[in-house]
Amino acid sequence: MKKPARVKLKSNPLEVVIAGVKFKNPVMTASGTFGYGSEFAAYTDLNKLGAIVVKGLSLKPRAGNPGPRTVETPCGMLNAIGLQNVGVDAFIKDKMPFLRGVDTRVIANIFGETIDEYAEVAHRLDNCPGVSALEINISCPNVKKGGIVFGTDPLQAYAVVKAVKDAARLPVITKLSPNVTDIKVMVKAVEDAGTDAISLINTLTGMAIDVEKRRPYLKNVTGGLSGPAIRPVAVRLCWEAKKVARVPLVGMGGIMTASDALEFLIAGADAVQVGTASFVDPDAAVKIASGIADYLKRHAMTLGELVGSIRV
């Protein structure tokens, strides 16, 4: 009698668990750089992503800022989109059906002008099938109300995270701003409020001027700087955060290649997010995940051994 074929359980070397959620690999798309996922369906295999973090969602739809909204700078770009988004209800109704058909995790990035708004958006997403976690945006530099206001004051940050935790059962990742004096204070504040993980960094506030016109390139005057120009700052903040953090970290800031992503993992991040790189190459995140797998194989390491393995 023929023996039944033995099912070989192949373990996935890239699998990672953050905030109790299992991800197939540690590479996520950063909020605001990947739309609602569908925009990229023709250009990359969405099923190969660790997670899709969607564009920041607010209670009501937001039109965004007047243009020009972007300008390229050396090895980077400034943006002042102003959190244009369809609103949480339209997201659940119109965008989630597509995302449920993709074999990856969906993380909903949320934003509010008030603490109550954050809580209400979180509450509405809490019962939405297919949403695996919330990422709280307390760090957008481009809107007048909310955003960075909550991200630079530890007491405000505590209050937002606490309100979201009370309003939703979903795991919560809090996204920190680099525009602070001491990141460790913010790490402690959001941890005390109960965040399940921390992602960092959001963009650095910047500005560029057209000298011929003596006008700022952006209508909003200032914008958020992203791209490889900010990576050393981001790696440093990630490394500093790791010294005090008890919760997992998701590192980001100018990751273009697998080697860039490895810097964050070695500095102590359990996972990474890829942002601006997706504009340059829509397939960047998938390539980075595969590059990390190659590295682990080459160094005969597990992902767990790699994380925080920096030798100083």
Place this chain on the structure above:
Amino acid sequence: MKKSPDTKAVVLYNKEILPGYFLLGLKWKAAKAAPGQFVMLRTSGGFDPLLRRPLGIYSVINAGGKKTFGDDGIELLYKVVGKGTKILSQKVKGDGIDVLGPLGNGFTLKAEHENKKVILLSGGMGMVPLVFFAKALGSGTALFGCRSKAEVQLASGFKKNGCKLRVATEDGSAGEKGLATDLLKDEITNDSVVYACGPVAMLKATAAIAATVGAVCFVSLERAMACGIGACLGCAVKSGKHSGVYDPSGVIENREYKMVCSDGPVFDGADIDWEAF
């Protein structure tokens, strides 16, 4: 899930047709393109310049001589203006270039406009997508404006593609002295359909002239963009016809801001809030 489209193009030629102006021929499998569409091109393999450059498609290359828009390759016509285009100008036959596209909606002659007088209005490099459109139409009146005689040759494609051509130069060194929109005032009637591409001031004036005489007008817009596929939301232009409320269904008609890359680059001139531009 769809497989990633082919972004690998190979340089067939990269000729300087006028000082500072280059005609770039690319062999590219994914080239099926319509007039008015554009590509996002990586000028360097590194990260400075970081972002892709949006370039309008000048023509498609059909090695087999087929009448339909083929997929052998595309021609791009560009002016060296900065770091990215400078690097691009140094590419030679056989070099590989990463090209995303074709992107955007492009120009179309709608059935209800078929009996109207077609005017193709362009200023400077704005002629690129319109020469391609002229080829698809095979006729029409082309109005071209530029600084001086040296740039007039850029518009030669209009005649080649069966259009009647009128030229205006700012210094009067060739054609008529003045702007392309001066020629437009001359040619436009309420039974015209105008397709325009060029500097914002020209497009703004064009939309105003068309509105005054009651003509239909479509404009191709340019805006700094990062992705080209509707994700970064960087290339927003304010719509003049929006409801005032962000339309949560995502239907573009009612949205306050439209994206040049994915909703355009071609828009109804009456649908743009020119004051906010």
